[in-house]
Every structure is written in C-alpha cells, then in structure tokens.
Amino acid sequence: MGAIKNARHPFYNHCDEALDRIRHAGRYRTFTPLSRQAEHFPVYEEERQDVSGARDVVVWSTNDYLGMGVVPEVQEAAIEAVRAHGAGAGGTRNIAGTSPLHNQLEAELAALHGKEAGLLFISGYVSNQASLQTILTSMPGWICFSDQLNHASMIAGIKGARGSQTVIFAHNDLADLEAKLAAAPADAPKLIAFESVYSMDGDISDIAGICALARRYGALTYLDEVHAVGLYGAEGGGVSQRDGVADQVDIIEGTLAKGFGVHGGYITASATIVDFLRSTASGFIFTTALPPCVVGAALASVRKVRAESWRRETLFERVDMFRHKLRAAGVPFTMTPSHIVPIPVGDAERCKRISRRLLNEFGHYATPINYPTVPEGTERLRLTPGPFHTDEMMDDMVRALGLLLREEGVIPARETAGQAA
Numbered sequence: 001m002g003a004i005k006n007a008r009h010p011f012y013n014h015c016d017e018a019l020d021r022i023r024h025a026g027r028y029r030t031f032t033p034l035s036r037q038a039e040h041f042p043v044y045e046e047e048r049q050d051v052s053g054a055r056d057v058v059v060w061s062t063n064d065y066l067g068m069g070v071v072p073e074v075q076e077a078a079i080e081a082v083r084a085h086g087a088g089a090g091g092t093r094n095i096a097g098t099s100p101l102h103n104q105l106e107a108e109l110a111a112l113h114g115k116e117a118g119l120l121f122i123s124g125y126v127s128n129q130a131s132l133q134t135i136l137t138s139m140p141g142w143i144c145f146s147d148q149l150n151h152a153s154m155i156a157g158i159k160g161a162r163g164s165q166t167v168i169f170a171h172n173d174l175a176d177l178e179a180k181l182a183a184a185p186a187d188a189p190k191l192i193a194f195e196s197v198y199s200m201d202g203d204i205s206d207i208a209g210i211c212a213l214a215r216r217y218g219a220l221t222y223l224d225e226v227h228a229v230g231l232y233g234a235e236g237g238g239v240s241q242r243d244g245v246a247d248q249v250d251i252i253e254g255t256l257a258k259g260f261g262v263h264g265g266y267i268t269a270s271a272t273i274v275d276f277l278r279s280t281a282s283g284f285i286f287t288t289a290l291p292p293c294v295v296g297a298a299l300a301s302v303r304k305v306r307a308e309s310w311r312r313e314t315l316f317e318r319v320d321m322f323r324h325k326l327r328a329a330g331v332p333f334t335m336t337p338s339h340i341v342p343i344p345v346g347d348a349e350r351c352k353r354i355s356r357r358l359l360n361e362f363g364h365y366a367t368p369i370n371y372p373t374v375p376e377g378t379e380r381l382r383l384t385p386g387p388f389h390t391d392e393m394m395d396d397m398v399r400a401l402g403l404l405l406r407e408e409g410v411i412p413a414r415e416t417a418g419q420a421a
C-alpha cells in the first residue's frame, strides 16, 4: 500500500533542471586536471586527449603561495611519518587519533600567533564552520557581526548557529560596523567575524580598527587569516602579526593548505576558548584526525616558514615585477594591497573562454572566478604570482593575456602593435 513503482524521484528532475540553468548561465563547473611537478613548481603537467602526450603548463592560480608543498624537507617529513605511523590517523582525536605530532603542531601554531593554545581541524573550512557555530550557540542571545564578504565557511558556521542573530556589515566599513554595534543591545554577547586578506578582491581589513570597536562595544573578535598565514608578518603569522595586533584578536583562524602548502585548518586562542571548543565543537570531535603524515609535513612547513623569510620576500618582489610588466603592456589589473592580482573580465562565458584559451593556446593556467564566488558582472581571472615565477614566464603570460583580452574585446584592440612587454 502506498508504494509507487518505477517512479523517478523528483530530486532527479530537480538536479537536471538546476544543471540546465547553471549551464545556461555559463556557470557549469569543469575542473582542469593538472599534475604538479614538484621539482619544477609552478610548472604542472597536462595530459591532453586530443594531441599525443603531455605538456608543461605554468600555473598562476595556486594557493600554495610559497611553494611549501614541494619543499624537500616538507615532503620528507610526510614520507617519514607515513613510514613510521602509517597512512591514516586511525581514529578521532579522542579515539587513538592524537599523535605527539598533533600536539607539537598545535603548540607551534599557538606560538606563531602568540596565543596560549591551538586546535587542529580537518580543513580551514571546518575550523571556521565548527568554531563559529559552536561559539554562537554556546550562550543565549549571541549577535554575530559578519563582514559582507566573509568566506562561505564562516557563513556556514554563522548560519548554522540556531538562535543567534546575524548582522552583516558593509565590507571593511568600520563606520557601518560601529553604527550596527551601537544599535545592538549593550548586554548581548557579541562577536565580530572578519578576514585579514579577502582573497577574491585582494584587499586587507583594518584589524586594529575593528579590535578597537570590539573593545568599545564589548565584542569578541574572530579573524580568518587563511590567505595571509605564511606570507605576512616577520614569521608568517599573518596580517595581525605584521600590524602588531595579534594580541588584540581573541581567535585567529588559519589554514595549513595555502601559505603552508599542506592541508588542514586550525584556530589559536586563549587556553580557555581552545579547551572549550576541543570539548564541544562537533566538527572537531566527531571526525577522524588529520593523518600524522599531513601533520608531520605541516609541522615541518610551519617551522621552516617561521625561520625563513626569503620566500615571502621573493613573493612580494615577484608580485611587484608582474604588476610592472602588466602595466607596461597595457593589461588592466586591479591594484590591491596584497599578493593577489585580479584581472577583471566581467562576463562568465568570456572569463571561462579566456582561461581555456590561455591554457590551450599558450600553456598558462589561470582560474576563472565566476558567480557565486564573486557577484555577476565582476568575473575575473585571479592570479597569484609566487616566488618561483620567472621573468620569462611573466613576459610570456603578459603577452598572452594582452592578446587574448584584446581578441575577446575586454580591452580595445591596439592601434600600434609591439608595445607589449
């Protein structure tokens, strides 16, 4: 009774229709398989179906900003830990999944940010989602003041905190944040969630200013330094370290997967907050711990990044050089105070086509960034030159970009040829 035979569940139709809409809007996601060549980073190998054999491609969109994932000591640390401890952690942190390496890495990260304690999560996404959701459901009446451009992982945590209230403030707008803080009940527990480097626009927040407001209105501060750790500050402790304000931030969150080139996420904070999240955050408790090989590699990477500044110094020199070459060739880019170089395109299909042509015709890979990652009409290529992009790679990329942006009508055709770098 009540059984329906051979009926297609409506969810299948929903998927088909949604995918049609996504394709129609030029937002269908395709991934480009590329094999990183550890010894030749940022050169990757692309297997091509249509022509024989593989070929080298220069990648301009990696988030392994410093190339730490291919540093021999980091690779060796992973291999050594696999040999010594096996491939996986074998359990949650509570169920035999905590190795001495986990504890050492947490202590190292706490020291990096000048905090009492650190806590590892399986990714930066999970660290944000689990920490914010847990904090914002811990007491009644929380109000979360969230920057308008916060990452999806923070939004997931904030939205998932049932019973809390969210107030979104205009991006990096301290006047708007203050007006909103002032309008909130004085006795409500408040938290301000924001990032240091916003990775799509490449702008940087005023951490000191936000912390001053937090003090004035009695708010906790939660700072995502995912795109800054490893790159900014004397030891790579992020923008809060560079600006000398890390001690003013209650919770600093980061990833081991970008500037540190490995994998995993973390928070650092007071021993009390870390202890609380360790004991209550579902996304920390109920999942298998990071494998010791990942933790060993991350530990080697964080130690190296803290001790050696030449990679981040070279990165910023290379970014300046790349901008100089773009400017000289008349290729427009958005000037940012960070290491991120967005090239505005402004149309999803065109953005994807330029990225595809860059790869197919010139052997350079730059990710097209489309809606929903950025608002419609602001589609762009997001480039992150690193310490190992050579002048020759840059000249070739700038020439290719100039040509394609002109051919695709993003910039007017040149009247006199030969001015490109």
Ligand SMILES: Cc1ncc(COP(=O)(O)O)c(C=O)c1O
Pocket: 123, 124, 125, 126, 128, 151, 153, 195, 199, 224, 226, 227, 255, 256, 257, 264, 265
């Ligand atoms: C601002 C921000 N926070 C958190 C994350 C998630 O970090 P992970 O890649 O380690 O999960 C990202 C990922 O791109 C991010 O851009």
